[in-house]
Amino acid sequence: MVTxxxxxxxxxxxxxxxxxxxxxxxxxxxxxxxxTLAGQYATTAEREMIRQTFGxxxxxxxxxxxxxxxxxxxxxxxSYVSRVPVLGLIVERFPATFELAFLAVCMAFVIGLGLxxxxxxxxxxxxNRLIMxxxxxxxxxxxxxIGILLIMVFAVWLEILPPFGRGxxxxxxxxxxxxxxxxxxxxxxxxxxxLALYQLTVLMRLTRAxxxxxxxxxxxxxxxxxxxxPLKVIFKHALRNVMxxxxxxxxxxxxxxxAFSIVTETIFQWPGMGNLLLTxxxxxxxxxxxTYIMLAALMILTINILVDILYALLNPKIxxx
Amino acid sequence: xxKTMLTxxxxxxxxxxxxxxxxxxxxxxxxxxxxxxxNPHGSDADSNLSIMxxxxxxxxxxTDGKFMPALAERYEHPDTLTWKFYLRKGVTFHNGNTFDxxxxxxxxxxxxxxxxxEFTNTGKSIASIEVxxxxxxxxxxxxxxxxxxxxxxxxxxxxxESTESRDVGDVGQKPIGTGAYKxxxxxxxxxxxxxxNENYWxxxxxxxxxxxxxxxxxSTRFAALVSGKVDMVSGVxxxxxxxxxxxxxxxxxxxxxxxxxxxxxxxxxxxxxADIRVRKAMYMAIDEDEIVAKVMRGQATPTAxxxxxxxxxxxxDLKRYPFDPAAAKQLLKEAGFENGFEITLAAPNDRYVQDxxxxxxxxxxxxxxxxxxxxxxxxxxxxFPEVGEGKHAFYLIGWLDGAFDMxxxxxxxxxxxxxxxxxxxxxxxxxxxxxxDKALEATADMxxxxxxxxxxxxxxxxTMMDKIAWIPLHYQQDxxxxxxxxxxxxxxxxxxxxxxxxxxx
Numbered sequence: 001m002v003t004x005x006x007x008x009x010x011x012x013x014x015x016x017x018x019x020x021x022x023x024x025x026x027x028x029x030x031x032x033x034x035x036t037l038a039g040q041y042a043t044t045a046e047r048e049m050i051r052q053t054f055g056x057x058x059x060x061x062x063x064x065x066x067x068x069x070x071x072x073x074x075x076x077x078x079s080y081v082s083r084v085p086v087l088g089l090i091v092e093r094f095p096a097t098f099e100l101a102f103l104a105v106c107m108a109f110v111i112g113l114g115l116x117x118x119x120x121x122x123x124x125x126x127x128n129r130l131i132m133x134x135x136x137x138x139x140x141x142x143x144x145x146i147g148i149l150l151i152m153v154f155a156v157w158l159e160i161l162p163p164f165g166r167g168x169x170x171x172x173x174x175x176x177x178x179x180x181x182x183x184x185x186x187x188x189x190x191x192x193x194x195l196a197l198y199q200l201t202v203l204m205r206l207t208r209a210x211x212x213x214x215x216x217x218x219x220x221x222x223x224x225x226x227x228x229x230p231l232k233v234i235f236k237h238a239l240r241n242v243m244x245x246x247x248x249x250x251x252x253x254x255x256x257x258x259a260f261s262i263v264t265e266t267i268f269q270w271p272g273m274g275n276l277l278l279t280x281x282x283x284x285x286x287x288x289x290x291t292y293i294m295l296a297a298l299m300i301l302t303i304n305i306l307v308d309i310l311y312a313l314l315n316p317k318i319x320x321x
Numbered sequence: 322x323x324k325t326m327l328t329x330x331x332x333x334x335x336x337x338x339x340x341x342x343x344x345x346x347x348x349x350x351x352x353x354x355x356x357x358x359x360n361p362h363g364s365d366a367d368s369n370l371s372i373m374x375x376x377x378x379x380x381x382x383x384t385d386g387k388f389m390p391a392l393a394e395r396y397e398h399p400d401t402l403t404w405k406f407y408l409r410k411g412v413t414f415h416n417g418n419t420f421d422x423x424x425x426x427x428x429x430x431x432x433x434x435x436x437x438x439e440f441t442n443t444g445k446s447i448a449s450i451e452v453x454x455x456x457x458x459x460x461x462x463x464x465x466x467x468x469x470x471x472x473x474x475x476x477x478x479x480x481x482e483s484t485e486s487r488d489v490g491d492v493g494q495k496p497i498g499t500g501a502y503k504x505x506x507x508x509x510x511x512x513x514x515x516x517x518n519e520n521y522w523x524x525x526x527x528x529x530x531x532x533x534x535x536x537x538x539x540s541t542r543f544a545a546l547v548s549g550k551v552d553m554v555s556g557v558x559x560x561x562x563x564x565x566x567x568x569x570x571x572x573x574x575x576x577x578x579x580x581x582x583x584x585x586x587x588x589x590x591x592x593x594x595a596d597i598r599v600r601k602a603m604y605m606a607i608d609e610d611e612i613v614a615k616v617m618r619g620q621a622t623p624t625a626x627x628x629x630x631x632x633x634x635x636x637x638d639l640k641r642y643p644f645d646p647a648a649a650k651q652l653l654k655e656a657g658f659e660n661g662f663e664i665t666l667a668a669p670n671d672r673y674v675q676d677x678x679x680x681x682x683x684x685x686x687x688x689x690x691x692x693x694x695x696x697x698x699x700x701x702x703x704x705f706p707e708v709g710e711g712k713h714a715f716y717l718i719g720w721l722d723g724a725f726d727m728x729x730x731x732x733x734x735x736x737x738x739x740x741x742x743x744x745x746x747x748x749x750x751x752x753x754x755x756x757x758d759k760a761l762e763a764t765a766d767m768x769x770x771x772x773x774x775x776x777x778x779x780x781x782x783x784t785m786m787d788k789i790a791w792i793p794l795h796y797q798q799d800x801x802x803x804x805x806x807x808x809x810x811x812x813x814x815x816x817x818x819x820x821x822x823x824x825x826x
Contacts, residue, residue, distance in 0.1 A: 039365040041723075041733070043743030046442060047709075053781065081368065082358045083437065084490040148540055155548045157541030163544040164536055165511055176508075245821035269536045271510030279510075282671075284702050302609045 005305065008024040012301040019297045022070075023290045024064045033080050033284040054080070067290065077287040080279070086291045090273055095175045096166060097265070097272030101257040105194040108199035109250055111262060114205025115200075118233060120214035120215065123208070132208075138201030147267040154190060162187050164269040191268040197260055199253045244315060250305035259296035346514065347826070348809070350819065353556035353642040355510065355535035359496040360489075361477035364432060365723075369812045371476055371818040372533065375515060376415075377477035377498030380406055380425070381470065384823075386631050386815060388471060390418065392478055392499065400766055401465040402448070405535050408456040412522045414480040415496075415503050422452040427481035428461065437489060443472060465765060466725035467773060468633075475723055501526045501822035510535075514823065526822035533819075541725060546571065550809045555819060557800040559618045565802045572805045576813045577622050578797040579629040579721040582673055584666075584683065585734075585791055587714035587750035593662045594714070600789040601642065602652035606690040607683055609643045613795055615679045620798040626785050627720060629796060631815055633770075634727025634777030639785055641793070661691025668696070668717035669704040674797050680717050708749035711738070711792035716749060719797070723816070726775050731761050735790050743784055752790055757783065 035057060038047045051057045055066070070077060076086040119128040155163035167187035170180045178184025214220065215238055262274035269275070273292065280288040291308045344550045354368035361373040374382075380393035393406040412420040431437060432444030446466055451459040462469055483497050496504055501521045505514040515531040524618070534551060536542040539558045546554045547568065557565055557573070566573050569710045594603075623638040653659065664687075669682035675697050684694035697713070708716060722730045737753040738745035747753075759782045767773040784790045799817050803809050810825050 006398060032702075032709075035702070035706050035709070037435065037439070039442065041365065041442040042439075043442065043746050044709075044740045045743055046445065050441070053435050078489075083360070083363065083493050091508075096510075145406075151541060151544045155550075156544050159548050162550060163548055164541050164550070165534065169508075224662050267538050267541055269534070269538065270512070271508060282700075282702060 007304050008305050016297055017223050023293055027286050033281040036283045076291040079288050081283050081285045086287045093273045104195035105254045107196040112200040112203030113207050120208045120211035135201040138197045143263045150190050161190050194264050213243050214238045249301050255300035255303040327468045346530040347528045349532045349551045351534045351536045351545050351551040362440055365439040375502040375821050376496040376500040379474045379476050381473045383474045405458045406458045412499050414499055418480050421455045422458045424481045425458050428452045428453055428478045439645055450718040468724040468729050476694040515521045529824040531821050552733050553803045555801050556800050559620045572803045574801045576799050578799045579815050580719045580797050581627045582719045583793045585716050585750040585792045588752050596656045598652040598656040602649040604642050604792045605645045606649040607686045612682050616675050616682050619712045621795040624793050628727040632725045632727050633774050634781050636778040636781045646690050663693045664715050665695045665697050666715050667713040668698050669701040670698045674718045675736040711751050714750050728764050
């Protein structure tokens with residue numbers, strides 16, 4: 001078990017290195033930060049001077065080497081746009097994205113799993129068929145369309161939920177949370193639903209398929225025959241065995257949502273990391289982009305390793321040696 | 322177990338109570354671009370300056386299209402290189418420090434540092450700054466710059482002591498200026514809260530608290546307005562114009578923008594565009610009225626030149642060449658291009674109103690007279706550097722001059738590219754005409770403002786009508802929307818800045 005985790009960590013380090021290399025290669029073609037830094041009226045000579053000041057005239061491998069050396073010491077540089085340390089900039093936005101992602105994943109997990117179980121019990125009932133048809137919509141409609149539709153229905157027509165922002169937040173230490181005020185929670189509902197919808201439908205279909213398979217097993221028939229209460233049969237005996245693919249999906253989704261909820265954050269003007277990433281791409285703010293992608297890769301790698309460990313704990317039959 | 326549960330519930334309950342709902346600000350505004358930094362020199366983009374102007378003042382300010390005294394009560398221009406400013410007494414910064422000539426000297430010298438300033442161009446043009454006494458400053462420029470004073474409304478004065486004693490990050494987050502408003506809170510990516518500066522030298526502004534919400538997604542901005550969450554919105558997109566006008570709760574405020582949209586066309590010898598007949602043919606092939614009506618939904622004004630009415634050099638007598646595809650075909654035939662030719666048109670797709678759609682329309686019109694256009698549309702972060710490097714010979718671009726001076730625009734945009742002298746930085750198509758260069762350079766030495774203005778107008782005519790250096794299209798329209806029942810009195814500014822001390826209820 002220990003060697004397994006260790007090997008995954010080494011692999012993770014290589015992935016991180018590869019990610020930064022790809023970032024730097026892309027920067028060559030992506031857009032010139034000197035444009036952002038020099039202002040509209042700078043002459044060519046002034047632009048050259050600015051290029052030198054920021055070390056952007058050095059060949060790519062020197063810039064890359066410098067970035068790695070600094071990163072190893074925890075110094076990710078200053079943002080070109082706002083001249084503040086990049087790490088602080090990203091971490092400042094983390095609570096907003098985390099709360100959004102967490103709520104979205106909870107919604108997707110609970111509702112998706114619940115609906116999946118309900119639908120699997122009597123798959124040919126009319127209500128359940130309608131739910132499955134509706135899930136197709138959840139998978140195919142793109143996130144931005146869902147977001148805009150929700151805003152239109154709940155904020156503009158019905159005027160019961162707010163269309164943008166986080167609302168009133170409470171700051172505890174460095175963590176700015178929207179969960180402690182009613183206004184903050186109201187602001188969380190629409191964006192979390194937008195994010196959750198796709199994941200919810202995927203989890204629902206996955207659970208349904210898994211449950212259908214498990215419910216046909218012999219040991220389930222035995223449980224029914226023994227006269228166990230239905231809830232115990234369904235949740236304690238059947239669902240447990242479906243959990244492995246479900247938890248894998250949830251883990252992967254959480255990592256992905258945390259790192260790349262860009263579209264939802266843009267639509268709802270949610271002050272999270274995704275919003276920061278998009279603005280930085282427009283402004284060619286390379287230090288922020290490179291650091292962010294590295295951190296995103298780190299988060300996803302960590303979550304994947306944790307999911308693998310959870311596997312082993314959940315099902316003793318699956319152990320990696 | 323029960324006890325911990327109880328304490329947990331109590332803590333949550335108390336935090337609920339402690340988080341008092343914030344009172345709504347007097348004025349809640351939604352803008353389309355978030356502020357980058359609170360460092361007033363850190364960005365020369367209008368979207369940032371628009372916010373900075375509320376916290377800071379310059380030596381002059383632009384009110385109702387005229388340059389009025391701000392931190393300088395008056396100024397003199399004794400010779401071509403010297404500008405003498407008499408500063409206002411009794412002004413204090415938000416932290417209580419007195420404003421004096423040392424702050425002016427410090428602020429202008431700071432412009433030279435590329436780490437904190439995007440105004441290095443202005444900083445480098447200054448030869449020396451001399452403090453005569455606490456309230457008199459003499460600035461000498463390296464060369465004769467006729468528009469120097471017109472730029473000063475964008476150069477904000479910072480407090481020397483507090484800026485020097487804080488680090489760059491803090492200066493970029495907490496602005497300390499002399500302006501009409503103080504910053505209460507800035508949650509990056511979310512909102513800014515401003516409160517009135519009661520000690521403001523011009524008198525406290527009528528609106529006491531302002532909340533600025535940057536919302537980049539235009540449909541969300543519109544939803545915020547319609548659902549009553551914001552009182553005012555700047556930058557209404559043309560596609561939503563009809564919806565906004567149709568809504569009885571909303572009021573639209575409209576004004577022609579200062580920004581002109583036009584096509585840059587190089588004239589390298591050997592290319593079709595080197596022939597004046599071809600250029601005129603391309604001009605006359607485009608139906609600008611239809612572009613305004615269909616692509617811009619009526620929200621644009623056709624133009625025959627680049628500078629707007631308020632700019633020195635604007636020539637009211639210039640008229641567009643008429644839309645005449647038959648004449649265009651004839652001209653092409655005379656130039657030897659009866660079967661047309663091929664050309665690539667580059668344009669940004671996220672910078673100007675309907676930029677991509679305008680480029681597509683232009684391509685269609687040119688195709689009708691036999692010119693095959695390949696479109697090369699890309700995001701501004703890739704487009705502008707490529708233009709700066711001279712990669713495109715035919716592209717769509719927009720421009721307005723912050724100093725209201727056509728001379729400065731022309732030196733940047735149409736003068737033959739000369740890297741050493743700093744001319745033609747934005748002449749991406751590398752258009753070159755010695756007659757234009759000569760006439761333009763002659764205006765730089767003129768001291769008498771009226772002679773210079775006349776010379777610029779003549780240059781304007783020569784450039785647009787005789788040489789057809791550019792194909793002008795239209796001025797954009799600045800569209801704002803307000804909640805009718807809030808009774809906000811708002812006069813949009815030509816530079817699209819939101820100056821809250823000018824707004825009242």
